[in-house]
Amino acid sequence: MSVVDYANHRRVRLGAVVLAATLIALAVVGTQTDVALERLFTLGFLTRSLEMATPITLAAVGGLYAEKSGVFNIGLEGFMIFGAFTAAASMYAIGGTASTQVHVWSAIGISVLITAVMTTVFAVLVIRYKADQIVAGLAVWFIGLGFAPFTASIIWGSQSSPGLSSVGTLPFGQSPLVVLTVVIVVAAWYVLYRTRYGYWVQAAGENPEALDTAGVNVNRVRYATVIFSGMMAGLGGAVLLAHEGNFVGTGDTMVEGRGWIAIVAYLFGNYNPIGAAAAALLFGGLDMLNVQFQTVGIEVSARLVNLLPYVAVIVVLSAWGKTRMPSSVGEPYESED
Amino acid sequence: MLDATVLERIGIAIGSTVSALLIGLVIVAISGYNPVTFASQLLVGSFGSERAVARTLRYSVLFVLAGVAVAIAFRAGVFNIGVQGQFIVGGFATVVSIIMLAPFLPNGTGGGVALMLIGTVAAIVAGGLYAALPGVLKAYGGANEIITTIMLNFIAIGFVGWLVAGRFGDPQATATRTEHLPDNVGFPSVVFDDPNLSIVGILLTLAVVALIATVMTRTSFGYDMVTSGTQEAAATYSGVDAKRMIVSTMTLSGMVSGLAGAIFAIMIQGYFTDPSGIGNYGFDAIAVSLLAANNPIGVVPAGLLFGGLESAGSHIQISSDVPVQLIDGIVGLVVLFVAVPELFRMIARRTGLGGENE
Numbered sequence: 048m049s050v051v052d053y054a055n056h057r058r059v060r061l062g063a064v065v066l067a068a069t070l071i072a073l074a075v076v077g078t079q080t081d082v083a084l085e086r087l088f089t090l091g092f093l094t095r096s097l098e099m100a101t102p103i104t105l106a107a108v109g110g111l112y113a114e115k116s117g118v119f120n121i122g123l124e125g126f127m128i129f130g131a132f133t134a135a136a137s138m139y140a141i142g143g144t145a146s147t148q149v150h151v152w153s154a155i156g157i158s159v160l161i162t163a164v165m166t167t168v169f170a171v172l173v174i175r176y177k178a179d180q181i182v183a184g185l186a187v188w189f190i191g192l193g194f195a196p197f198t199a200s201i202i203w204g205s206q207s208s209p210g211l212s213s214v215g216t217l218p219f220g221q222s223p224l225v226v227l228t229v230v231i232v233v234a235a236w237y238v239l240y241r242t243r244y245g246y247w248v249q250a251a252g253e254n255p256e257a258l259d260t261a262g263v264n265v266n267r268v269r270y271a272t273v274i275f276s277g278m279m280a281g282l283g284g285a286v287l288l289a290h291e292g293n294f295v296g297t298g299d300t301m302v303e304g305r306g307w308i309a310i311v312a313y314l315f316g317n318y319n320p321i322g323a324a325a326a327a328l329l330f331g332g333l334d335m336l337n338v339q340f341q342t343v344g345i346e347v348s349a350r351l352v353n354l355l356p357y358v359a360v361i362v363v364l365s366a367w368g369k370t371r372m373p374s375s376v377g378e379p380y381e382s383e384d
Numbered sequence: 385m386l387d388a389t390v391l392e393r394i395g396i397a398i399g400s401t402v403s404a405l406l407i408g409l410v411i412v413a414i415s416g417y418n419p420v421t422f423a424s425q426l427l428v429g430s431f432g433s434e435r436a437v438a439r440t441l442r443y444s445v446l447f448v449l450a451g452v453a454v455a456i457a458f459r460a461g462v463f464n465i466g467v468q469g470q471f472i473v474g475g476f477a478t479v480v481s482i483i484m485l486a487p488f489l490p491n492g493t494g495g496g497v498a499l500m501l502i503g504t505v506a507a508i509v510a511g512g513l514y515a516a517l518p519g520v521l522k523a524y525g526g527a528n529e530i531i532t533t534i535m536l537n538f539i540a541i542g543f544v545g546w547l548v549a550g551r552f553g554d555p556q557a558t559a560t561r562t563e564h565l566p567d568n569v570g571f572p573s574v575v576f577d578d579p580n581l582s583i584v585g586i587l588l589t590l591a592v593v594a595l596i597a598t599v600m601t602r603t604s605f606g607y608d609m610v611t612s613g614t615q616e617a618a619a620t621y622s623g624v625d626a627k628r629m630i631v632s633t634m635t636l637s638g639m640v641s642g643l644a645g646a647i648f649a650i651m652i653q654g655y656f657t658d659p660s661g662i663g664n665y666g667f668d669a670i671a672v673s674l675l676a677a678n679n680p681i682g683v684v685p686a687g688l689l690f691g692g693l694e695s696a697g698s699h700i701q702i703s704s705d706v707p708v709q710l711i712d713g714i715v716g717l718v719v720l721f722v723a724v725p726e727l728f729r730m731i732a733r734r735t736g737l738g739g740e741n742e
């Protein structure tokens with residue numbers, strides 16, 4: 048069974064679970080209250096769910112590339128914090144609090160570049176100096192949690208930024224960043240499963256010796272995917288900022304665990320970019336359900352509804368258990384020559 | 385990291401800390417503050433006065449216990465990133481069990497001691513069970529414990545937060561918190577004048593360190609645990625049930641986390657607040673344990689260092705305008721350096737300070 052077949056089978060089973068869970072949720076909501084379902088699941092709900100899912104999707108696509116090639120980038124959350132913060136700081140630097148759309152897009156670009164530089168350092172430590180991937184990834188999170196609010200305090204005198212600008216919308220009220228994400232997801236899927244480079248990435252994680260024998264530099268592939276994963280997480284953070292319009296550095300910062308959810312999203316999607324995007328959309332939808340419940344006046348604690356994605360993760364991970372990780376994840380590769 | 389010698393490990397720990405602090409000072413200087421003032425405030429805030437020392441020890445107790453919890457799992461080859469959640473569940477179990485049972489017990493010292501014992505046992509049980517869950521899921525369901533423990537942290541924060549805000553909230557309080565523990569519950573203030581530090585907490589912590597160190601090095605259970613972490617195949621051949629070992633390791637780790645939560649609730653807070661704002665003891669404990677090369681005795685100096693940093697942080701927050709989040713960033717840098725022993729080995733080789741023993 049090829050990798051693609053495997054992923055497809057998995058998607059079918061996953062789809063069944065998602066469908067069953069949704070039906071149960073609908074049944075519960077439907078019988079417990081007399082709110083018409085069409086008031087709950089509106090077009091606005093879908094739009095907001097998509098917006099909520101984009102940052103998670105972007106980070107997940109990056110993370111799955113790194114892990115496919117054999118490096119577990121557990122620092123996605125940290126890179127998202129850097130992405131959100133650097134986007135806010137650069138937008139403030141070039142456009143102040145009244146930025147135009149040009150400023151917003153430039154800020155997103157600058158933020159991705161800065162995150163790429165940071166990830167390069169991380170990649171060197173993990174690949175060249177064989178840092179423990181889990182520990183180094185956690186360090187990235189701690190560093191983001193500390194330095195982003197620290198620098199925010201120095202720039203704005205408070206851990207959060209003042210109101211900056213947010214990205215505009217397309218004619219149908221959709222965010223252009225959502226469209227961009229869809230393009231990235233499809234491209235990522237195509238590259239991974241339909242191009243020679245995609246097979247290199249998969250081989251670097253499954254059988255680095257064979258790839259080396261075939262004359263491809265394993266670590267070069269890994270550098271590329273790890274730096275790509277940081278850039279995507281940074282873009283995810285920047286997108287989050289561009290949707291919300293200001294940086295929040297208190298508590299767990301505005302990223303609020305989305306980087307962790309991104310890891311789970313690609314595990315759910317079995318390392319398939321499209322599967323990961325679907326999982327991210329599920330989480331985004333659950334997140335927005337909260338707001339929707341309040342809009343139509345259903346009394347459910349927001350705190351409890353917010354826990355749904357985390358519980359879903361544990362249920363699915365234990366029901367499915369062995370998400371098959373690429374066999375060489377976590378092991379530094381040393382070429383014989 | 386496990387193949388490093390003791391001397392090498394100590395060198396790496398000191399090297400990591402010093403490098404992280406130096407980078408921190410450079411950042412302070414770049415941000416336009418005086419690094420010398422900052423460094424001296426770091427010292428004054430952690431060990432400069434009796435109050436500062438008491439504050440440092442108070443935080444250190446939590447870091448040492450949580451660090452031991454992380455170390456137990458790491459040594460057995462299991463990642464327990466969920467100490468924060470187990471700490472929260474444990475501390476909450478303490479407060480709830482004490483408040484619910486208080487009306488049935490006498491008001492005097494005897495009743496207080498009984499309540500504290502019950503509360504502590506409740507925390508140990510709750511923490512152990514909360515950690516056993518990801519252990520069982522890993523051993524029998526193949527679910528990655530790194531992911532499940534992280535998710536369980538978020539669930540503990542959200543769920544306990546919901547309980548503290550609702551069912552167990554104090555309606556008279558303006559902030560989100562439970563009722564205060566009864567007056568007869570609390571450790572006595574001997575030696576230290578500080579109301580939030582008791583010699584009982586310190587002794588209890590040291591006793592746990594000694595107990596865990598003994599279990600790891602002197603008992604067959606500890607031997608099996610460490611072997612399955614370092615030599616999984618060898619452990620299996622010698623008849624160790626790897627799955628059961630994962631569950632018992634996680635449970636033991638969670639029990640220590642729960643105890644840390646109990647001490648936090650009884651000695652420091654005296655009630656339980658919204659867990660999203662109680663501090664990242666369980667996460668920083670990962671750094672503490674790594675700095676100590678996952679050795680339970682090494683956790684004591686590492687915990688003191690982190691206690692000192694945290695204590696200096698609260699001093700700096702009041703007495704200086706350097707944003708206190710810098711301390712969290714420095715902790716992150718320490719972790720990053722600890723993750724890369726190769727970097728220090730290379731520096732040692734280049735400078736001729738050692739490293740020949742490879």
